Amino acid sequence: MKVAVQREDFDLGAEVRAISKDSKVGAVASFVGLVRDVRMTLEHYPGMTENAIRGIVDQAASRWQVMDCTVIHRYGELQPNDQIVLVAVASAHRGDAFAACEFIMDYLKTQAPFWKKEHRAGGATWVEAKAADDEAAGRWKK
Amino acid sequence: MCASCRTLSYFGEMRVKVTVLFFAALREQLGRPREELDLPSNINTIGGLRDHLRARGGAWASAFAPNRAVRAAVNQDMAQPAAAIKAGDEVAFFPPVTGG
DSSP: OEEEEESSOOOHHHHHHHTOOSTTOOEEEEEEEEOOSSOEEEEEOTTHHHHHHHHHHHHHHHHSOOSEEEEEEEOEEEOTTOEEEEEEEEESSHHHHHHHHHHHHHHHHHHSOEEEEEEETTEEEEOOOOHHHHHHHHGGGO | OOTTTEEEOTTSOEEEEEEEEEOHHHHHHHTOSEEEEEEETTOOBHHHHHHHHHTTOTHHHHHTOTTSOOEEEETTEEEOTTOBOOTTOEEEEEOOOOOO
16 A cells, blocks of 8 residues: 655556556556646645544555555645545455545545645635535445 | 653643644634644633633634534544543644535
Protein backbone atom coordinates (compact mmCIF):
# COMPACT_ATOMS: atom_id res chain seq x y z
CA MET A 1 0.00 0.00 0.00
CA LYS A 2 1.36 3.41 -0.90
CA VAL A 3 0.03 6.79 0.23
CA ALA A 4 1.80 9.93 -0.96
CA VAL A 5 0.92 13.60 -0.52
CA GLN A 6 3.26 15.54 -2.77
CA ARG A 7 3.76 18.64 -4.93
CA GLU A 8 5.13 16.61 -7.85
CA ASP A 9 3.12 15.11 -10.69
CA PHE A 10 2.69 11.33 -11.02
CA ASP A 11 2.77 8.76 -13.82
CA LEU A 12 -0.43 6.67 -13.98
CA GLY A 13 1.22 3.91 -16.05
CA ALA A 14 4.17 3.53 -13.69
CA GLU A 15 1.91 3.46 -10.63
CA VAL A 16 -0.43 0.84 -12.15
CA ARG A 17 2.52 -1.34 -13.20
CA ALA A 18 3.96 -1.12 -9.68
CA ILE A 19 0.84 -2.71 -8.13
CA SER A 20 0.32 -5.26 -10.94
CA LYS A 21 3.40 -7.43 -10.44
CA ASP A 22 1.83 -10.22 -8.37
CA SER A 23 0.55 -12.89 -10.78
CA LYS A 24 -2.59 -13.28 -8.61
CA VAL A 25 -3.67 -9.73 -9.53
CA GLY A 26 -6.37 -9.99 -12.17
CA ALA A 27 -7.77 -6.46 -12.11
CA VAL A 28 -6.54 -2.93 -11.49
CA ALA A 29 -9.07 -0.10 -11.29
CA SER A 30 -7.71 3.44 -11.28
CA PHE A 31 -9.14 6.94 -11.04
CA VAL A 32 -7.34 10.20 -11.89
CA GLY A 33 -8.82 13.56 -10.87
CA LEU A 34 -7.86 16.62 -12.94
CA VAL A 35 -8.02 20.38 -12.43
CA ARG A 36 -11.03 21.73 -14.30
CA ASP A 37 -10.99 25.19 -15.95
CA VAL A 38 -9.24 27.28 -13.34
CA ARG A 39 -5.84 27.65 -11.65
CA MET A 40 -5.90 26.60 -8.01
CA THR A 41 -3.89 26.22 -4.83
CA LEU A 42 -4.37 23.09 -2.73
CA GLU A 43 -3.67 23.32 1.00
CA HIS A 44 -3.50 20.31 3.32
CA TYR A 45 -2.79 19.34 6.94
CA PRO A 46 0.62 17.63 6.87
CA GLY A 47 0.55 14.45 8.93
CA MET A 48 -3.20 14.22 9.35
CA THR A 49 -3.73 14.01 5.59
CA GLU A 50 -1.55 10.93 5.18
CA ASN A 51 -3.10 9.29 8.27
CA ALA A 52 -6.65 10.00 7.08
CA ILE A 53 -5.96 8.49 3.65
CA ARG A 54 -4.33 5.41 5.23
CA GLY A 55 -7.41 5.00 7.42
CA ILE A 56 -9.68 5.14 4.35
CA VAL A 57 -7.54 2.58 2.50
CA ASP A 58 -7.68 0.28 5.55
CA GLN A 59 -11.48 0.55 5.60
CA ALA A 60 -11.63 -0.35 1.90
CA ALA A 61 -9.31 -3.32 2.48
CA SER A 62 -11.61 -4.59 5.25
CA ARG A 63 -14.64 -4.52 2.91
CA TRP A 64 -13.20 -5.72 -0.38
CA GLN A 65 -10.30 -7.84 -1.53
CA VAL A 66 -7.52 -5.27 -1.98
CA MET A 67 -4.22 -6.89 -2.93
CA ASP A 68 -2.42 -3.58 -3.33
CA CYS A 69 -3.38 0.08 -3.50
CA THR A 70 -1.76 3.41 -4.32
CA VAL A 71 -3.18 6.82 -3.45
CA ILE A 72 -1.32 9.97 -4.50
CA HIS A 73 -2.74 13.45 -3.84
CA ARG A 74 -0.96 16.61 -4.90
CA TYR A 75 -0.88 19.99 -3.14
CA GLY A 76 0.44 23.45 -3.98
CA GLU A 77 -0.12 25.39 -7.22
CA LEU A 78 -2.00 23.51 -9.95
CA GLN A 79 -2.97 24.56 -13.49
CA PRO A 80 -6.03 23.60 -15.56
CA ASN A 81 -5.70 20.00 -16.79
CA ASP A 82 -3.07 19.10 -14.16
CA GLN A 83 -3.53 15.78 -12.39
CA ILE A 84 -4.62 16.23 -8.75
CA VAL A 85 -5.30 12.77 -7.39
CA LEU A 86 -4.72 9.12 -8.24
CA VAL A 87 -6.41 6.11 -6.66
CA ALA A 88 -5.40 2.69 -8.02
CA VAL A 89 -6.55 -0.62 -6.57
CA ALA A 90 -5.28 -4.09 -7.48
CA SER A 91 -7.45 -7.13 -6.83
CA ALA A 92 -8.09 -10.61 -8.19
CA HIS A 93 -11.37 -9.54 -9.83
CA ARG A 94 -12.81 -6.30 -11.19
CA GLY A 95 -15.79 -6.04 -8.82
CA ASP A 96 -13.60 -5.55 -5.76
CA ALA A 97 -11.19 -3.26 -7.62
CA PHE A 98 -13.96 -0.98 -8.95
CA ALA A 99 -15.82 -0.80 -5.62
CA ALA A 100 -12.75 -0.17 -3.47
CA CYS A 101 -11.47 2.49 -5.87
CA GLU A 102 -14.77 4.38 -5.83
CA PHE A 103 -15.15 4.03 -2.05
CA ILE A 104 -11.66 5.42 -1.43
CA MET A 105 -12.32 8.35 -3.75
CA ASP A 106 -15.72 9.15 -2.17
CA TYR A 107 -14.31 9.04 1.36
CA LEU A 108 -11.22 11.01 0.41
CA LYS A 109 -13.47 13.84 -0.84
CA THR A 110 -15.19 14.18 2.55
CA GLN A 111 -12.59 12.96 5.10
CA ALA A 112 -9.08 13.90 3.92
CA PRO A 113 -8.04 17.41 5.00
CA PHE A 114 -7.46 19.22 1.70
CA TRP A 115 -8.83 22.63 0.71
CA LYS A 116 -8.96 24.12 -2.78
CA LYS A 117 -8.60 27.83 -3.49
CA GLU A 118 -9.50 28.92 -7.00
CA HIS A 119 -7.74 31.85 -8.67
CA ARG A 120 -10.03 33.67 -11.12
CA ALA A 121 -9.71 37.07 -12.80
CA GLY A 122 -11.92 38.59 -10.08
CA GLY A 123 -9.78 37.23 -7.24
CA ALA A 124 -9.17 34.09 -5.20
CA THR A 125 -11.95 32.16 -3.45
CA TRP A 126 -12.02 29.03 -1.32
CA VAL A 127 -14.13 26.25 -2.83
CA GLU A 128 -17.25 25.41 -0.79
CA ALA A 129 -17.84 21.79 0.20
CA LYS A 130 -20.68 20.14 -1.76
CA ALA A 131 -23.62 18.28 -0.24
CA ALA A 132 -23.39 15.87 -3.20
CA ASP A 133 -19.96 14.73 -1.94
CA ASP A 134 -21.40 13.93 1.51
CA GLU A 135 -24.20 11.98 -0.17
CA ALA A 136 -21.70 10.04 -2.32
CA ALA A 137 -19.75 9.02 0.80
CA GLY A 138 -22.96 8.32 2.74
CA ARG A 139 -24.29 5.72 0.30
CA TRP A 140 -21.48 3.29 1.31
CA LYS A 141 -22.98 3.14 4.82
CA LYS A 142 -26.07 1.32 3.55
CA MET B 1 0.94 14.14 28.25
CA CYS B 2 4.14 16.19 28.62
CA ALA B 3 5.10 17.00 32.22
CA SER B 4 5.36 20.74 31.58
CA CYS B 5 1.99 21.01 29.82
CA ARG B 6 -0.10 21.05 32.96
CA THR B 7 0.88 24.02 35.09
CA LEU B 8 -0.48 26.05 37.94
CA SER B 9 -1.08 29.71 37.23
CA TYR B 10 -0.20 32.47 39.69
CA PHE B 11 -3.60 32.08 41.32
CA GLY B 12 -3.23 28.33 41.70
CA GLU B 13 -5.83 27.58 38.99
CA MET B 14 -5.14 24.55 36.76
CA ARG B 15 -4.23 25.58 33.20
CA VAL B 16 -4.05 23.30 30.16
CA LYS B 17 -1.61 23.98 27.32
CA VAL B 18 -2.72 23.00 23.83
CA THR B 19 -1.59 23.83 20.31
CA VAL B 20 -4.38 25.04 18.04
CA LEU B 21 -3.97 25.00 14.24
CA PHE B 22 -6.12 26.82 11.67
CA PHE B 23 -6.37 25.93 7.99
CA ALA B 24 -7.56 27.41 4.69
CA ALA B 25 -10.26 30.13 4.95
CA LEU B 26 -10.11 30.05 8.77
CA ARG B 27 -6.33 30.55 8.76
CA GLU B 28 -6.70 33.58 6.49
CA GLN B 29 -9.64 35.06 8.37
CA LEU B 30 -7.87 34.73 11.74
CA GLY B 31 -4.51 35.87 10.37
CA ARG B 32 -2.51 33.00 11.84
CA PRO B 33 -1.75 29.32 11.14
CA ARG B 34 -1.35 28.31 14.79
CA GLU B 35 -1.49 29.44 18.39
CA GLU B 36 -0.27 28.02 21.69
CA LEU B 37 -3.08 28.32 24.23
CA ASP B 38 -3.05 28.14 27.99
CA LEU B 39 -6.66 27.21 28.75
CA PRO B 40 -8.60 27.21 32.00
CA SER B 41 -9.17 23.54 32.86
CA ASN B 42 -12.97 23.89 32.53
CA ILE B 43 -12.50 24.26 28.74
CA ASN B 44 -12.05 20.59 27.99
CA THR B 45 -14.01 19.82 24.81
CA ILE B 46 -13.86 20.90 21.17
CA GLY B 47 -17.21 22.65 21.56
CA GLY B 48 -16.01 24.45 24.68
CA LEU B 49 -12.85 25.63 22.95
CA ARG B 50 -14.87 26.83 19.97
CA ASP B 51 -17.09 28.91 22.30
CA HIS B 52 -13.99 30.24 24.06
CA LEU B 53 -12.44 31.39 20.76
CA ARG B 54 -15.74 32.89 19.53
CA ALA B 55 -15.88 35.02 22.69
CA ARG B 56 -12.75 36.89 21.56
CA GLY B 57 -15.08 38.84 19.24
CA GLY B 58 -14.23 40.44 15.87
CA ALA B 59 -12.95 37.99 13.25
CA TRP B 60 -13.13 35.21 15.86
CA ALA B 61 -16.85 35.79 16.43
CA SER B 62 -17.63 35.46 12.73
CA ALA B 63 -15.17 32.60 12.07
CA PHE B 64 -16.74 30.54 14.86
CA ALA B 65 -20.32 31.80 14.56
CA PRO B 66 -22.83 28.99 15.29
CA ASN B 67 -24.02 28.96 11.65
CA ARG B 68 -20.48 28.61 10.21
CA ALA B 69 -19.55 25.07 9.17
CA VAL B 70 -16.31 24.41 11.05
CA ARG B 71 -14.72 20.98 11.35
CA ALA B 72 -12.21 19.97 14.01
CA ALA B 73 -9.52 17.40 14.69
CA VAL B 74 -7.80 16.31 17.90
CA ASN B 75 -4.31 14.88 17.47
CA GLN B 76 -4.96 14.60 13.73
CA ASP B 77 -8.20 12.61 13.99
CA MET B 78 -11.54 14.12 12.97
CA ALA B 79 -13.40 15.08 16.17
CA GLN B 80 -16.99 15.94 17.13
CA PRO B 81 -17.89 18.92 19.38
CA ALA B 82 -18.14 16.63 22.44
CA ALA B 83 -14.60 15.26 21.94
CA ALA B 84 -12.34 15.80 24.96
CA ILE B 85 -9.17 17.88 24.84
CA LYS B 86 -6.36 17.54 27.33
CA ALA B 87 -2.94 19.04 27.99
CA GLY B 88 -0.46 18.57 25.17
CA ASP B 89 -3.12 17.94 22.50
CA GLU B 90 -2.88 19.28 18.96
CA VAL B 91 -6.29 20.69 18.09
CA ALA B 92 -7.17 21.91 14.59
CA PHE B 93 -10.10 23.90 13.21
CA PHE B 94 -10.84 24.08 9.48
CA PRO B 95 -13.66 24.40 6.93
CA PRO B 96 -15.33 21.29 5.44
CA VAL B 97 -12.75 19.63 3.22
CA THR B 98 -12.69 20.05 -0.58
CA GLY B 99 -9.93 17.78 -1.90
CA GLY B 100 -10.04 15.06 -4.51
